Amino acid sequence: MRKVAIVTGASSGIGEALALALAAQGTHVVLVARSVDRLTALASRIERAGGRATVLPADLAAPGAAQKVFDEVERRGLRVDTLVNNAGFGFYGPFENEAPAHLSEMLQVNVLALTELTRVFVPSLLARRGAILNVASTVAFQPSPYMSAYGATKAFVLSFTEALWAEYRGRGLHVAAVCPGPVETPFIDAMGAGVRSTAVFKMALPVDAVVRTCLRALDGTSPTRIVGLVNWLLAQTSRFSPRALTARVSAAMFAPRSRSTLPASSSET
DSSP: OOOEEEEESTTSHHHHHHHHHHHHTTOEEEEEESOHHHHHHHHHHHHHTTOEEEEEEOOTTSTTHHHHHHHHHHHTTOOOSEEEEOOOOOOOSOGGGSOHHHHHHHHIIIIIIHHHHHHHHHHHHHHTTOEEEEEOOGGGGSOOTTSHHHHHHHHHHHHHHHHHHHHHTTTTOEEEEEEOOSBSSHHHHHTBTTGGGSTGGGGOBOHHHHHHHHHHHHHSSOSEEESSHHHHHHHHHHHHSOHHHHHHHHHHHHOOSOTTOOBOOOSOO
16 A cells, blocks of 8 residues: 655655655655646656656645645545655845745745644654654754744754654654755745855755655654755854854855845745
């Protein structure tokens, strides 16, 4: 019998690549995102390769979306073994340039929807001794000037994941977070103008490296996996440096060349 995995933000980037990888392993993937056309195309690609996919369009920026996803999964009689909370988007630039509506939607998707999806699926995942994979980021390990709210959402994801890992590790439910740095997906350019001029975003990872780490995280026992040796070293360094110094160094690394940086959202929701 096929395992069933929900992948949010499956329309592009990490979510799309991870859905393809899970399907190749024989998992029935439930594809969640806003774009019906992209999800349908991905599902067709999976099924042509002999896999199984279900399209479940949802706007996770809308309040109550998590419950609707759960209800639809239940209505279809799907028994979920794995929940991948990948959907998210960000903003790059001075904080005052981010539109309030954009900020609210980002908090809804990155924090509230992820938390609510986890809550509604935890009972069935516990019963099936399943897994939860949350896609965080290396910005979770330090303050992130010019990505302040986005970085804070990922710090929440990391802390939340590690707490649940400790809570459920003795009850058969594995919970893990994967923390990549910048990844070569549409997410980067959607962050905002000038983002590629910064030192950090010039070190973008290939998406395949992130997917490999995600698969290892699902099969492993540890709560946190950082993608790439350089990113691992940077994360450890920030833990031992004074927080004020870490914030100042981050500000220098992420500082935009122009104060006119405009807001934009990711296509991975």
